[in-house]
Amino acid sequence: MQRLKIDHLLKTYPNGVKALDNVSLQIGNGMFGLLGPNGAGKSSLMKILATLLQPDSGNVFFDETDIGTNPHFLRSRLGYLPQDFGVYPRISAAELLEHLAVLKGITNRADRKQQVAALLQQTNLYENRKQAVSTFSGGMRQRFGIAQALLGNPQLIIADEPTAGLDPLERNRFHDLLSEIGEQVVVLLSTHIVEDVHDLCPEMAVLIGGQLVLKGKPSALTEKLRGRVWQKTVSKDALAVLKSNNHVISTRFIGGSTQVHILSDVQPDSGFRLVEPGLEDVYFSTIFGNQRPGNRQAI
Ligand SMILES: Nc1ncnc2c1ncn2[C@@H]1O[C@H](COP(=O)(O)OP(=O)(O)OP(=O)(O)O)[C@@H](O)[C@H]1O
Numbered sequence: 644m645q646r647l648k649i650d651h652l653l654k655t656y657p658n659g660v661k662a663l664d665n666v667s668l669q670i671g672n673g674m675f676g677l678l679g680p681n682g683a684g685k686s687s688l689m690k691i692l693a694t695l696l697q698p699d700s701g702n703v704f705f706d707e708t709d710i711g712t713n714p715h716f717l718r719s720r721l722g723y724l725p726q727d728f729g730v731y732p733r734i735s736a737a738e739l740l741e742h743l744a745v746l747k748g749i750t751n752r753a754d755r756k757q758q759v760a761a762l763l764q765q766t767n768l769y770e771n772r773k774q775a776v777s778t779f780s781g782g783m784r785q786r787f788g789i790a791q792a793l794l795g796n797p798q799l800i801i802a803d804e805p806t807a808g809l810d811p812l813e814r815n816r817f818h819d820l821l822s823e824i825g826e827q828v829v830v831l832l833s834t835h836i837v838e839d840v841h842d843l844c845p846e847m848a849v850l851i852g853g854q855l856v857l858k859g860k861p862s863a864l865t866e867k868l869r870g871r872v873w874q875k876t877v878s879k880d881a882l883a884v885l886k887s888n889n890h891v892i893s894t895r896f897i898g899g900s901t902q903v904h905i906l907s908d909v910q911p912d913s914g915f916r917l918v919e920p921g922l923e924d925v926y927f928s929t930i931f932g933n934q935r936p937g938n939r940q941a942i
Pocket residue numbers: 656657658660661662679680681682683684685686687688835
């Protein structure tokens with residue numbers, strides 16, 4: 644069942660930037676990954692879904708309720724993890740969580756205490772509960788962000804670029820935490836990190852220049868590229884020539900030379916070998932094919 648329905652959203656900022664250009668999307672329970680490069684419009688969409696920003700036109704429904712006319716319906720069911728909280732007060736993690744629980748309407752004191760303690764345990768912050776959030780590391784702040792987003796058993800969880808700036812260990816811990824949230828709620832994860840979607844999300848979409856250009860299951864989207872992704876290790880000079888004649892989807896510098904991936908129906912030259920396509924190939928070939936607005940094919 645599709646619980647979150649996004650219907651023809653348009654958003655242009657006063658400076659003329661069209662951040663969302665007719666975005667429609669339907670999302671059911673489980674983790675959904677929204678991938679897009681910087682400036683694609685992900686945060687604008689997340690803010691509209693979190694009722695922090697008004698679209699110029701279009702509608703958002705959650706469980707059949709229009710959140711434009713009934714924002715409280717969503718707010719009471721929402722857990723929002725923004726890109727950055729901005730300010731971190733000097734009070735302890737437990738106190739801050741308790742305070743946020745009150746704001747979320749958890750009025751029963753015993754209930755609140757129990758939820759705060761359970762969430763601190765779940766996010767592995769219980770030992771640090773008396774420490775001020777302002778002294779937390781980036782990873783601890785993100786885990787605290789998840790703890791506050793989970794207060795009040797939300798039905799829709801929105802996480803906006805939650806792993807940007809985390810080291811690999813903290814990213815893994817964060818992934819484990821997100822995947823524990825379960826299949827019974829809608830989790831929308833916005834990111835420009837392909838691995839986040841690969842590791843966590845059974846469904847995904849790609850947003851570029853305010854338009855949705857791709858949607859599906861990562862495995863199915865990857866499968867579509869089978870037999871068309873070619874790899875070769877080349878020098879810098881050879882790369883420039885390849886780029887002018889081929890559909891280069893990604894380059895990676897390894898030990899002084901460059902590993903290049905090309906999308907092609909035929910072997911580009913005898914040095915290339917076919918490789919198993921990955922989600923990065925899907926993402927980069929989508930970006931490549933949609934770089935210019937004239938080339939863009941919204942879905
Ligand atoms: N308040 C604003 N006023 C004017 N333009 C804005 C505003 N917020 C965002 N934009 C512009 O709208 C476009 C979409 O921005 P948005 O932050 O939604 O994208 P994003 O995909 O989240 O990017 P990032 O990963 O860099 O945060 C960008 O061109 C951005 O510069």
